[in-house]
Amino acid sequence: MIFVKEAKMSTKSIWAGEKEQLAFGATQVPVVHSVSFGYDDMDEWYDVAVGAKPGHIYGRNTNPTVQAFEDKIRILEGAEAATSFSTGMAAISNTLSTYLFPGDRVVSIKDTYGGTNKIFTEFLPKQQVEVVLCETGDHELIEEEIAKGCKVLYLESPTNPTVKITDIKRMAEAGKTAGALVIVDNTFATPVNQNPLELGADLVIHSATKFLGGHADALGGAVCGRKELIEPIYHYREINGATLDPMAAYLLLRGMKTLKLRVDQQNKNAAAIAEYLKSFDEVEAVFYPGLPEHPHHQTAKEQMRGFGGMLSFSVEGGVAGVRDLLPKLNYANRAANLGSVETVVGPSRTTSHVECTPEERAAMGIPEGLIRYSAGIEDIEDLKADLAQAFQSMKTYVNP
């Protein structure tokens, strides 16, 4: 569909990938709950099975509802090809497993998503893959490590929970020079705010569980890029089996229709909350790439169209302060997910960095009183009033 290619983000998020899968004159993509797809014509069956003809064979490989989801995210990221997964972590682990072998070297940053970090520190070393994790934002150091040679350069921007920014264009150039495959986890930014492929990345990964789905009711993942890079990943997944369920694909597709609307609102709400938080004595620090004082604000401004719906802030009193404040919020889920239409809050020591010791968290610049705030799409005046009443009834803490 030509018009989708030329269309703007909101039009794409509504129309892309849908028409090709419609049946019976229905205007909505069906949830095709069928494990297999039958053929009366043996030759046709064979042709589809060997990929000479389009069609579906078995649900672990492909499915029409899942294909609509893959097409939608592929078009939103401006990619040639895409494949999907049961979760974001499946997308990450399957992609890394497709391309990393014993003796290979991967360069990444310290602030990747907790699960990704576990792959780097726990699983890949067992497979004799050398992992180098650099200080996030130290571009010179990352460049030095890339130049020493690496098979994969793995980035995430903005990061969890202190929303640090990596210059994707600059790092992708360094990666290319070293012959590395450049992978970017774009979960926090979403295609609305950032398209890593345009900035030089080879592959872009999403946890569709978060902003893409947007309603915290379905798990999923995706990876997009050039056809020749996606095909081996698809093959790894179709054999190893981390397939996206058709019902989850449907929920994600339905959520993605409002992606642009939601993310625009979340960008606005997060920016307003970040600014508002600075006015409270109880707040020690606010981390949001849209704030001019954020150390990576300039890079964020250059590579992002919006600064995202994620921010974090630390409160006085550390753990006690968090324990006091968070239960007082009315319009927020206290939970581990993010990117949903509802505002979601949680302490980093309980969510993204629960596996770390307080010392490790301190070394990563994560105060014990740090709260991750995923802005929802509620009315900003209500969110501000909610924070105000919560701070007002908070006890006074004196930091040591």
Ligand SMILES: *Cc1c(COP(=O)(O)O)cnc(C)c1O
């Ligand atoms: C949540 C998340 C993941 C993992 O996704 P799941 O769908 O939970 O497996 C990966 N990367 C980032 C940045 C995330 O926020």
